[in-house]
Amino acid sequence: MTYLATSAAHWPGTVLVLIAGLALGLLLAGPLLRRTFPVAWWLLLGFPVACVQVARTWRPLMAGCGLAVSRKAALVVVSGLVGKGAPPPQPRVPRRGVMHPTAGGFWFLVRLLPGQVPEAFAKAAPAMAENWQVHAVRVTSHRPGIVRVVASTADPLREPRISRQRGSGRLLRVVVGALETGAQWVIDLRQVPHWLIVGATRSGKSTLINALVAGLAPQPVALVGIDCKGGMELSLYGPRLSALATDRRQAVKLLAALVELTLDRMAVCRKAHVRNIWGLPDADQPVPVVVIVDEIAELFLIANRGEKDEAQAAGTALIRLAQLGAALGVFLIVAGQRVGSDLGPGVTALRAQLGGRVCHRVADPGTAEMALGDLNPDAIKAAQAIAPEQAGTAVLASGDGWERARSHLVSEAQAEATAVEYAHLTPFLPELADVLGGPSAGLTVRLERLDRDSRTSNDDHDHDS
Numbered sequence: 001m002t003y004l005a006t007s008a009a010h011w012p013g014t015v016l017v018l019i020a021g022l023a024l025g026l027l028l029a030g031p032l033l034r035r036t037f038p039v040a041w042w043l044l045l046g047f048p049v050a051c052v053q054v055a056r057t058w059r060p061l062m063a064g065c066g067l068a069v070s071r072k073a074a075l076v077v078v079s080g081l082v083g084k085g086a087p088p089p090q091p092r093v094p095r096r097g098v099m100h101p102t103a104g105g106f107w108f109l110v111r112l113l114p115g116q117v118p119e120a121f122a123k124a125a126p127a128m129a130e131n132w133q134v135h136a137v138r139v140t141s142h143r144p145g146i147v148r149v150v151a152s153t154a155d156p157l158r159e160p161r162i163s164r165q166r167g168s169g170r171l172l173r174v175v176v177g178a179l180e181t182g183a184q185w186v187i188d189l190r191q192v193p194h195w196l197i198v199g200a201t202r203s204g205k206s207t208l209i210n211a212l213v214a215g216l217a218p219q220p221v222a223l224v225g226i227d228c229k230g231g232m233e234l235s236l237y238g239p240r241l242s243a244l245a246t247d248r249r250q251a252v253k254l255l256a257a258l259v260e261l262t263l264d265r266m267a268v269c270r271k272a273h274v275r276n277i278w279g280l281p282d283a284d285q286p287v288p289v290v291v292i293v294d295e296i297a298e299l300f301l302i303a304n305r306g307e308k309d310e311a312q313a314a315g316t317a318l319i320r321l322a323q324l325g326a327a328l329g330v331f332l333i334v335a336g337q338r339v340g341s342d343l344g345p346g347v348t349a350l351r352a353q354l355g356g357r358v359c360h361r362v363a364d365p366g367t368a369e370m371a372l373g374d375l376n377p378d379a380i381k382a383a384q385a386i387a388p389e390q391a392g393t394a395v396l397a398s399g400d401g402w403e404r405a406r407s408h409l410v411s412e413a414q415a416e417a418t419a420v421e422y423a424h425l426t427p428f429l430p431e432l433a434d435v436l437g438g439p440s441a442g443l444t445v446r447l448e449r450l451d452r453d454s455r456t457s458n459d460d461h462d463h464d465s
Contacts, residue, residue: 039103046153047101050132054099054108057131062093065124069093069113094121103182105134105152109142118147122378136180140401156182157393157406172288172331174215176208177392177407185396185405187212189290192356192398193326197335198371199360204392205335206233208358208407209292210415212333213237217422222289222429224258226251228298236416239423242289243432248299248310254432255317258291258330261431262321265328276327287427288329291321296336300343315346322353338363339370357397358405361386376402 062068068091094116097109110121118141128137134151142148156178170188177185187195199205216223222242225234231246238244245251265277265286277285293299300315302308321330334354341348351370359371365384372379372395379402383395392406 042104042153043101047099047106050106050134050151050153051099053132054096058096059090059093061124061128061131063091065120065127067094067113067116067120067124069115102150104154104156105150105182107148107150110147110149112145112147121147121149138180138403150181152180152182156180157390157404171219172216172221172290174212175408176211176215177405179396180404185407187356189288189331194322194332194354195334195356195358196339196351196354196371197333197358197360198337198339198362198367199335199358199394200337200363202388202391203360203362203386204394204407205337205360206412207392207410208360208394209233209294209333209335210410210412211407213240213292214410214415214418216290217418218425220287220425220427222287222427224254224289224291224432225294226254226291226299227294229295233294234292236412237419240419240426242426242429248307248314251299252310252313252317255314255321257432258289259317259320259324261289261429262324262328262330264431266324269328277329286329287429288331289429290331290333293318293332293334294336296334296347297338297343300347311344312346315344315350319346319350319353322350338367340364340366341370355398358394359383359397360392360394361388361390372397372402378402 059068070091092113094113095111097111099106099108112118112121118139121139125137125139128149129135129151132151134153135155137149137151140148140150157180172189174187175184176187179185197205197208213223217237217240223237223240225231225237225241225244227234227244227246228248228251231244234241234244235246243254245254268284268286269275269277269280272280272284274280299318300311302311318332318334322332325331332354334350339347339351347370352374357371357375359368359379360383362368362371362383365380368380368383372383375397379395379397382402382404386393386395390406392409394405394407396403396405
């Protein structure tokens with residue numbers, strides 16, 4: 001009994017010593033752990049410290065940013081002024097939810113007080129980042145009356161950590177980079193079928209296209225290119241392209257053939273009483289076609305009457321493909337240095353059909369507004385803030401909101417090597433065979449079977465941490 005009593009008496013002290021030893025070990029090994037295993041360091045040491053810091057500063061931070069409300073409507077509390085010796089009443093502050101860790105930060109929800117709006121919290125984001133000593137804080141509307149606060153301890157876009165994609169992956173889904181939350185940047189054409197990518201020279205636009213082609217090349221899809229700059233950009237992927245148009249006249253013919261292809265597929269779906277090609281039996285499913293248009297302005301710029309007719313025909317065909325293609329297995333990736341309404345009414349109509357938007361650093365504010373303004377006006381300022389040295393960094397916008405991302409560096413040599421490696425997967429599309437003078441050498445393989453899992457999988461886009 002005496003031994004048990006002695007053990008019980010020493011037990012709290014032993015636990016405290018163990019805790020102190022563990023804390024000291026983490027502090028000493030912290031720098032090495034942070035460099036070698038940054039995620040483990042953050043979860044073991046960084047996140048608990050951040051929780052304490054946020055809890056300690058939340059009330060004074062809300063008061064300093066004007067987000068605290070007096071408990072009595074007519075009562076004004078002045079710092080340091082105490083009436084009749086009583087302590088000053090504590091103002092009400094927005095209620096903060098539980099903090100959740102991410103790979104490089106944390107997030108939590110905040111319930112707004114009556115009369116408050118999300119914009120007031122968004123203006124306070126720099127003050128939050130300064131008080132919590134983190135790289136950046138973003139505030140977005142979660143649902144009416146609640147905002148979502150996301151903090152990043154370091155800039156995850158400085159050195160995007162994404163693993164090399166092995167194999168074909170899920171059909172029409174490509175990991176192209178990293179989001180500012182630390183999550184993977186995924187372009188899934190089954191979820192968002194058509195994309196607009198804009199960016200000035202050396203902004204990272206071509207690198208993003210390289211990453212897309214490198215991810216799609218191992219998959220059973222047909223890649224079709226339209227490059228009216230003589231094929232200088234997309235000819236790199238020539239062995240993996242089922243067709244390539246290098247001037248506007250060829251582009252008009254190729255786009256017309258693609259429209260006919262969609263109409264043929266529409267007739268097949270109507271006969272089978274299904275709403276899209278994914279409802280067809282495996283043996284009847286046609287190969288998905290991804291159309292990559294580089295430098296969209298070259299299709300719309302005109303110098304004479306004849307070019308005007310060609311530009312109008314190209315614009316009309318692109319709009320029809322955007323309207324009909326998603327259900328019929330035709331997807332658009334439209335890229336350009338400059339996109340504006342001055343190129344013609346067809347550009348604005350086409351832009352409305354491209355649900356996914358990627359804006360790199362641009363040379364004029366009109367292009368950023370054209371790319372992002374109709375979906376999320378708040379994203380325009382973020383796009384205009386991208387510095388020239390931040391090549392590859394972009395702002396993404398969709399109907400769900402906007403976020404910053406950076407594409408994985410895929411060089412032209414790597415993209416070209418990938419196209420050669422998977423040239424044997426290039427499908428032969430008879431609908432396009434005679435448009436540009438017959439199929440090229442090597443384009444003789446026709447794929448009959450698609451990835452079955454892709455027809456039934458409806459996984460969410462990986463934008464959340």
